[in-house]
Amino acid sequence: MTEKKETREEKKEKETKLEERSAEENKEKERIVVVPGEVIASGSGFLPGEGTRREGQDIVAARFGLFEKTDKIVKVIPLSGVYIPRVGNTVIGQVIDVTFNGWIVDILAPHLGFLSVTECGGYVNKKDLTEYYTFKDALVAKIKAIKARGIDLTMREKGLRKLEGGMLIKINPTRVPRVIGREGSMINIIKDETGCNIIVGQNGVIWIKGRNVEGEILAKKAIELIARKPFIEGLTEKVKEFLHKERKSENKEAYEVKERGERKERKKN
Amino acid sequence: MEIAGLTKKKIEEMIKEGKRMDGRGLLEMRPFEIELGISKKAEGSARVKIGDTEVVAGIKLGVGEPFVDSPEDGALIVTVELWPLASEKFEMGPPDIQAIEMARIVDRSLRESGYIDLKKLCVKAGELVWTVFVDIYPINDDGNLIDASAIAVIAALHEAVFPELKEDKVQYGELTDKKLPLKNMPIVMTFYKVGESFLLDPTVAEEEAAKARITVAMTFDKDEVFIHALQKAGDEPLEEREITEVLAIAMKEAKKVHEKILRQLK
Amino acid sequence: MATYKRPDGREYDETRKIEAKVGVVKRADGSAMFSFGSSRAIAAVYGPRQLHPQHLQNPEKCLLRCYYDMLPFSVAERKRPGPSRRSTEISYVTTSALSPVLKLEAFPNAVIDVYILIIEADASTRCAGINAASLALAHAGVPMTELVSAVSIGKIGDAIVADITKEEEDYKIKKDGKEIKAATDIPMAILSRANKLSLLQLDGKVTLDELKEAIALGKKTCKKIVEIQKQALKKVKEE
Numbered sequence: 001m002t003e004k005k006e007t008r009e010e011k012k013e014k015e016t017k018l019e020e021r022s023a024e025e026n027k028e029k030e031r032i033v034v035v036p037g038e039v040i041a042s043g044s045g046f047l048p049g050e051g052t053r054r055e056g057q058d059i060v061a062a063r064f065g066l067f068e069k070t071d072k073i074v075k076v077i078p079l080s081g082v083y084i085p086r087v088g089n090t091v092i093g094q095v096i097d098v099t100f101n102g103w104i105v106d107i108l109a110p111h112l113g114f115l116s117v118t119e120c121g122g123y124v125n126k127k128d129l130t131e132y133y134t135f136k137d138a139l140v141a142k143i144k145a146i147k148a149r150g151i152d153l154t155m156r157e158k159g160l161r162k163l164e165g166g167m168l169i170k171i172n173p174t175r176v177p178r179v180i181g182r183e184g185s186m187i188n189i190i191k192d193e194t195g196c197n198i199i200v201g202q203n204g205v206i207w208i209k210g211r212n213v214e215g216e217i218l219a220k221k222a223i224e225l226i227a228r229k230p231f232i233e234g235l236t237e238k239v240k241e242f243l244h245k246e247r248k249s250e251n252k253e254a255y256e257v258k259e260r261g262e263r264k265e266r267k268k269n
Numbered sequence: 270m271e272i273a274g275l276t277k278k279k280i281e282e283m284i285k286e287g288k289r290m291d292g293r294g295l296l297e298m299r300p301f302e303i304e305l306g307i308s309k310k311a312e313g314s315a316r317v318k319i320g321d322t323e324v325v326a327g328i329k330l331g332v333g334e335p336f337v338d339s340p341e342d343g344a345l346i347v348t349v350e351l352w353p354l355a356s357e358k359f360e361m362g363p364p365d366i367q368a369i370e371m372a373r374i375v376d377r378s379l380r381e382s383g384y385i386d387l388k389k390l391c392v393k394a395g396e397l398v399w400t401v402f403v404d405i406y407p408i409n410d411d412g413n414l415i416d417a418s419a420i421a422v423i424a425a426l427h428e429a430v431f432p433e434l435k436e437d438k439v440q441y442g443e444l445t446d447k448k449l450p451l452k453n454m455p456i457v458m459t460f461y462k463v464g465e466s467f468l469l470d471p472t473v474a475e476e477e478a479a480k481a482r483i484t485v486a487m488t489f490d491k492d493e494v495f496i497h498a499l500q501k502a503g504d505e506p507l508e509e510r511e512i513t514e515v516l517a518i519a520m521k522e523a524k525k526v527h528e529k530i531l532r533q534l535k
Numbered sequence: 536m537a538t539y540k541r542p543d544g545r546e547y548d549e550t551r552k553i554e555a556k557v558g559v560v561k562r563a564d565g566s567a568m569f570s571f572g573s574s575r576a577i578a579a580v581y582g583p584r585q586l587h588p589q590h591l592q593n594p595e596k597c598l599l600r601c602y603y604d605m606l607p608f609s610v611a612e613r614k615r616p617g618p619s620r621r622s623t624e625i626s627y628v629t630t631s632a633l634s635p636v637l638k639l640e641a642f643p644n645a646v647i648d649v650y651i652l653i654i655e656a657d658a659s660t661r662c663a664g665i666n667a668a669s670l671a672l673a674h675a676g677v678p679m680t681e682l683v684s685a686v687s688i689g690k691i692g693d694a695i696v697a698d699i700t701k702e703e704e705d706y707k708i709k710k711d712g713k714e715i716k717a718a719t720d721i722p723m724a725i726l727s728r729a730n731k732l733s734l735l736q737l738d739g740k741v742t743l744d745e746l747k748e749a750i751a752l753g754k755k756t757c758k759k760i761v762e763i764q765k766q767a768l769k770k771v772k773e774e
Contacts, residue, residue, distance in 0.1 A: 327609075348607070356562055
């Protein structure tokens with residue numbers, strides 16, 4: 001009995017520590033990593049949000065991730081893991097099979113996506129669906145419904161289409177919100193600085209198309225930088241800095257090559 | 270996900286211009302790292318990391334009757350297991366053709382270069398010889414598994430020592446400090462053909478874009494370079510000119526790789 | 536009082552040096568390494584992902600498949616590559632050691648594959664494997680109630696000890712001029728928060744009281760192990 005009490009008090013102590021830590025660290029906007037089974041809040045003053053569960057008085061982390069508290073709700077933001085589809089998400093996938101009434105699309109989720117002919121956003125000759133979309137085509141689609149065995153996709157909306165040209169990269173889907181930034185602030189910086197057209201799928205697949213490969217590679221590097229550093233703050237500035245630096249060195253290189261070429265020319269003359 | 274058609278196209282386009290996604294030159298290898306002695310239970314073992322690719326290899330020795338046609342030679346058995354731990358593309362079950370081919374390429378590279386002096390692995394002629402078991406396990410596949418495996422095996426063999434032998438029985442767990450009889454270190458290099466160009470040390474995406482590959486195992490004697498094993502694979506045939514050009518490059522690049530390996534083995 | 540002396544000088548309740556790290560297999564959705572001394576396991580998790588063939592799918596929950604195997608050169612006498620009766624059984628008990636903490640009903644019809652590879656073996660490899668796999672599953676972001684921890688408790692000679700080695704597993708005493716085995720191996724996996732066992736095996740000979748003592752030591756040891764596992768996950772921040 002006494003032992004039980006002790007552990008309970010110990011636990012309490014830990015929680016208050018976590019609370020204090022969180023308050024302190026929130027000031028610096030630093031995040032706390034929590035693990036499954038860890039008590040992250042206690043008492044009826046808090047409500048369990050996503051990635052958590054109530055166990056008696058305690059709110060316990062139900063997965064590995066970052067602790068977040070907004071008002072009374074505590075939740076755990078995923079740091080890792082495969083893409084878990086949500087209705088309304090825009091995703092980028094690849095056609096892996098064509099059936100008599102639609103296309104099977106791999107969207108890198110626990111289930112395959114299915115795009116029905118009625119959802120493809122145009123008139124289709126049902127005799128040969130491959131005329132419309134075929135194997136290995138990359139599509140931007142939206143999740144219409146989630147069923148036990150599959151995910152229904154739609155392309156009947158503006159901006160949803162087959163992707164032509166450019167390149168695809170894959171990042172962890174949990175990093176997508178950071179890549180996009182608040183109201184698209186981050187992705188807009190990358191677009192502006194690199195001159196690329198970029199579409200970010202919620203499933204972590206990103207399409208980049210620029211005027212030249214150099215711009216595409218630069219955008220890819222910037223996105224990968226963000227994906228690698230989920231913890232640091234002031235990321236916007238860091239990304240700007242990175243892009244400026246890279247572009248400078250690129251220009252310099254280009255200049256040097258040009259100069260060398262000119263020198264050779266002069267020598268010849 | 271197997272790479273999408275447009276990424277494949279992009280890779281082909283870039284390689285045509287001599288460029289790669291990660292900024293490397295076509296013949297530039299990713300930096301590699303060798304770590305020796307990853308299992309103390311092995312007679313020799315090593316881990317090799319090339320970029321994100323990681324392979325472990327280990328050596329175990331046993332004794333047994335020699336083959337009838339070579340009563341004085343030790344035996345060499347090379348096995349590759351492509352366990353699905355290393356890639357979602359690998360599957361459970363008995364070794365498939367990819368694993369068998371990799372093992373055969375490494376086997377021939379070791380055997381034909383004479384890296385292990387099998388003649389010196391005889392205990393009693395016609396009765397008892399050593400068997401060298403080489404086991405290769407990729408841990409993370411990000412391309413170029415053949416070359417990574419060869420480097421891991423060379424490093425593991427380099428480190429390997431004989432176990433104690435008493436009354437013709439191996440005393441497992443008791444290692445001597447006697448090294449294996451090694452001679453000419455083979456350098457194994459695989460060139461992948463993407464579009465019309467050849468490149469070294471591909472990532473998985475580049476491998477998927479490749480239509481053909483050719484592996485060559487070489488040794489050096491002073492300034493001379495010898496070819497001991499070749500394997501051309503993939504659906505696209507190659508011209509003789511392409512093959513000789515690639516081999517000329519291989520002979521030049523192999524020295525650099527050899528030096529890099531030696532530096533890390535010291 | 537027990538008189539048995541551990542060959543490496545450890546206290547009865549002391550484990551070997553434990554190392555744990557996540558993110559060791561880049562391609563996987565989650566991965567981890569865990570070692571007790573030189574017994575070292577790595578685990579990689581793929582999924583939840585699509586499950587084929589379709590008849591294996593379960594509309595009520597996600598299928599969990601664990602595969603345990605040893606490197607041929609992880610043991611003194613080479614182990615043939617490929618599955619054995621031993622590895623098949625360990626894979627099976629590992630699956631049931633881990634599944635109780637996972638929220639498998641969140642992913643109907645899908646599969647989570649866990650691959651555990653033993654790099655070097657000096658007993659307790661199934662426990663090192665379970666610890667690595669539990670970390671890898673958390674690292675893969677799979678919803679779970681808590682981390683699973685496992686340890687091999689032994690009755691060696693007259694003592695109940697934690698985290699036994701191969702040498703201890705083979706411990707013999709002399710009796711009437713004959714050498715007889717005096718080692719009992721009791722691997723167990725503990726859900727510390729739920730205070731339950733999800734793996735329990737035993738090879739040897741003990742009384743019920745000794746088993747109770749062993750489980751108590753197992754629980755105590757797993758509390759320490761789970762702290763090390765937590766720290767390994769929290770370290771991702773420093774990278």
